[in-house]
Amino acid sequence: MGDITYIPLAGGGWGYLAVWMDLFSRKVTGWQLLGNMREELIVQAFKKACTNRNITEDLIIHSDRGGQYAGNKFRRLLAGPRLSQSMSGVANPYDNAFMESYFSRFKAELLQGGCFDGLENARKEIFEFIEMYYNPVRRHSSLGYISPVAFERQAGYQQKQESG
Structure with missing residues (x-):
């Protein structure tokens, strides 16, 4: 998702963070931070997610209805035999509730109402939050109070790398 x-x-100013999450484990598998929200933002994050996963079965790739997800470059990435695109219903934020919840917690835990000094500072802090805390340490009630990395290990989930 x-x-x-x-x-x-x-x-x-603003930075724009694109995140791909595996709903099985709630692990952030790919992310990218840029100074714009053009299609390349989600494409780069998605390529990281694919690099970090061993895709052995068909996957549904879900997002909201943002124009970036309907772009030609992104849709070409999904043209392979194992990837199918799903998009939220029109005016239905509940279809993307997992990501909305993730970003709510992300901002509450990392930003705490503040802002970053700049894009590079944000990239460093976001890296530390996702790769050093959220994926390997942060416990989730939906996962039996273990981290996404621990949940995947416990489930014998296959992946190419540990970090995104």
């Missing part, structure tokens, strides 16, 4: 959120920067 994928989505984009705005990242506040000092001075009133």
Whole structure:
């Protein structure tokens, strides 16, 4: 499942964070932070997610109805035999509730109402949050109070790498 959120920067600017999450384990498998939210933002994050996964069975790739997810470049990435695209229903935010919940917790735990000094500072802090805390340490009630990495290990889930 994928989505984009705005990242506040000092001075009133914005960064844009695209995240892909495996709903099985709630692990963030790919992410990208850029200064714009063009299609390339989600494409780069999705390529990271695919690099970090050993895709052995058919996958449904879900997102909201943002224009980036309907773009030609992204749709070409999904043209393979193992990937099918799913998009939220029109005006139905509940179809993307997992990502909305993730971003809500992400902002509450990392930003705490503040902002980052700049894009590079944001990238460093987001890396530390996702790769060093959220995936390997943060416990989830939906996973039996273990982290996404521990849940995948316990389930014998196959992956190419540990980090995104």
